[in-house]
Amino acid sequence: MKEERLSIDRREVLRYLGYRKGQPLGGVLPLLEEAEQLFQQLSQPRFVTGTFDLQKTPAGISLVGTTLVLPGVDIAAHLSQCQRGILLAATLGLEIERKITQLQHTQLALSLVLDACATAGIEALCDQVESQLREERAQAGENITSRFSPGYGDLPIELQPAFLEALGAPRRIGLQSSASYLLSPRKSVTAVMGILPAGVNPSVRSCANCARFTNCPYRKDGKTCGF
């Protein structure tokens, strides 16, 4: 699947760059504008999703029809009320990554801002897909949980290859995992969402289920981003 256009929230980009609320932008505004333009030109948002029945096994939650089993207590809690789940793999493609790399040699500051735009962009893509899925499910009276990715809590990042294969992501959107389980292209996400039966509400967004949980600079300082 392809998304033609993604809109990114400038406040998000600034947040990734370490700005606090109300700080003056100074000379960074032109950089931000240029990076946003580059982002629109170069990002190639693509995603695949797949819906599977979930089955509790001693090794973890199994996605029926695939080899994927999700071990650990955190994912079990996240999907505790779900009989079915949706896998998502999404990427912004290699072009933007190539530009980020190239700019590191010529305009490092712009490269950094573009990198932050891409981080905001992949999150925006996932949000967009998630809300589409939520709408679809709402028609059946159902809801979905927030996204949970390999590497969150005790869900091992080593799942990436099996996760991607279960969706055919390498062939269909060009998304691969490296020997050390880094996704490439870099600006990519894999996640699972549970389908909640009618009448059950998803848990609220908090630090514990945030994508930046492991490397959030605010959390390191003992603060929150206020999102």
Next chain:
Amino acid sequence: MDFRNCLKDSHILMLDGSMGTMLMEQGMKLGEHPEVLNLTAPQVVESVHRAYLEQGSKAVYTNTFGASRRKLEGTGYTVEEIIDAGVQIARRAAQPYNAFVGLDMGPLGELMEPMGTLKWEEAYELFRQQVIQGVKSGVDFCVIETMTDLYEVKAAILAVKENSNLPILCSMTFEDNHRTFTGCDVKSFAVTAQGLGADALGINCSLGPREIYPIARELAQWTTLPIFVKPNAGLPVVEDGVTRYQMTADTFSQDMAPFFDLGVFAVGGCCGTNPQFIGQLAQKAGGICRQRELPVIPPAVCTPSRLVVLDRVRVIGERINPTGKKRLKQALLEGNMDYLVGQGIEQTEAGADILDVNVGLPELDQPAIMVRAIKTLQGVLDAPLQIDSSDPQVIEAALRAYNGKPIVNSVNGEDQVLDSILPLVKKYGAAVVGLTLDQKGIPATAQQRLEIAQKIVKRAMEYGIPKEDVYIDCLTLTVSAQQENAIQTLKAVEMVHKQLGVKTVLGVSNISFGLPARETMNLMFLSQALTCGLDLPIINPNATPMMDAIAAYHALSGADEACKEYIDRFAQRQMPVAGVASPGENQREIGYLIAKGLGEETKEACKQLLSAHSELEIVNGYLIPALDAIGRQYEEGKIFLPQLIQSAEAAKGAFEVIKTALAQKPGQQVNRGKILVATVKGDIHDIGKNIVKVILENYGYQVTDLGRDVPAEEIVTTAREQNVSLVGLSALMTTTVKSMEQTIQAIRAAGLPCKIMVGGAVLTKEYASQIGADFYAQDAQQSVNIAREVFGQ
């Protein structure tokens, strides 16, 4: 029958349909290794082959698409077992039908360098292992399919060519923008894969017949090899969370009809197709006598994403050559590839189409440094490269490492040179520059130079190199020393152009050596040479008048239709900005300029300061205090990272001015200490590391940057060789912090006396000391404090 006959046969060869789709129908799970079924359920695999053969397939692909070592890890089976079983199954099925069996090789499943971490050499080894077993088990041909990375295609083709005599069918997977996921263009695929010696080129997977047709038509225009297609059963749709392919066997075979008119030699199906599809397609293809009018391929060189056709004057940038360039020489000796990349970017931005790469310094390991230079440049730039060396060893190393179709610069008329280098040019599918000289030197007359050119072209063709891939250099001599020669060179260019009909190349700037007003002389000589038919001037593209002259030539010759490019070129031209800083105000001025991140202005101010101060005075009295002030603001949270970097970049420009000035004074350098930085093995995140590097360099430290995904051994070796006192390691992911820990252990085990600082998103102070680091750098500014602690103020 030999499979090669099918390539020439007038009947269309029926390939098979999807193996995966059929195995899934029989209950294979998503994510399962289909290849394992060769051993656990051979009868199922055989029944799929047989179903296709019954429907008319005359060649089947073995069930070995993902049978590479890395992909099979954890299955408990070896590559050899899986491939041997796969070939035997296919053989058993094919024999009654007298059909061919092809060893199927798909992508290795990891992104390759430079964007990913899989090295080209590793990829080659992985394919090699598969090919060797395929040969042993007895296949008729090799299939390289569903590829998205041209570099991986190159590794696979060479693995087949160097380890077998099997014919190669090679197909890539394109998106509807005619590019693969990695950005490879269909033209570059055609030109590169044909050059490397594939026997047929194709397109498979990703799209249906309708969407693939225009891409196949483009492919057919850019290769004289037989072509084939294996489309999917249309585009996938998601229904109730499940992905399905929409087309029926009927619509598929209808949509395949246009390919017959294109003259394809073979057809089949990919994802979503089944024996019914193949049956209907075989009926349609049955009576057809294929015909294809072969295209005339224009001379061209390429990288995966960019093909440069030599249909007009193309500029080769000459700057990456250490001869007479002290800064570049120093950068190469220090292993500072960044400087090289900077030179490359500057030239392409100035309009160079191709970049000459010469790293000829006798004190260096030349094949290794050439490979590193090529890989680094290709990681950043998409301009094709010209490999500039006369050493066959350096040339071969470079040809292997290059992604696309390069130029080799050069051979000459000597037999021994021709016979050692032309076979390499042929094997790797490159173009080659032939210098019109031989063991007797450079002939005095144009006629004699033409004769050498004729010899070179003839010999190249004997080696199987197409004539259009030979570019002749009639050699520029200095007019002040050998005046009569200038006219002979121009005459020779004209004769080669007209009589031999090959492309010509010429290093232009040498004409004016030792004369005043060199630009005037260069410009005149260039203009005359262009009129004589010069196609590829090797010049400094930063010399604007030269580039302007070429633009004018294109307008005059009609290559620039309606003079549009010429008009645009000058419409955009801005008058140069006058320097801002006036003497006397420099101290306030340069600090202010750095704080505002004004790069060009900072450089100008630095140049002005040089008239009254020594280099070291400027560094210690102006640049470092300015950076300290900005660093404090950053630490106090008054400015943020992008501003810190903007200032650092501005200061870096000033440092370049200082370094260029110092390079003229032997023995003098700004060096407050040697630091090595690297992103550890397995990790490809390097913005953080690059920020640290720029900031440390600005403080006068000499920083060696080994890049990203750097093995521990390389860090240890370099730290030892360069006698480094501080090593900075970066890792962004939890998984790669392990690799950081191993690197630290390796440095300690080697007994190196250096200190180690680490940084990266997931690290903390505690974590850093736990893995054995001496320092934790929370941000780039802190790395400066650490360096000061290690080296003293």
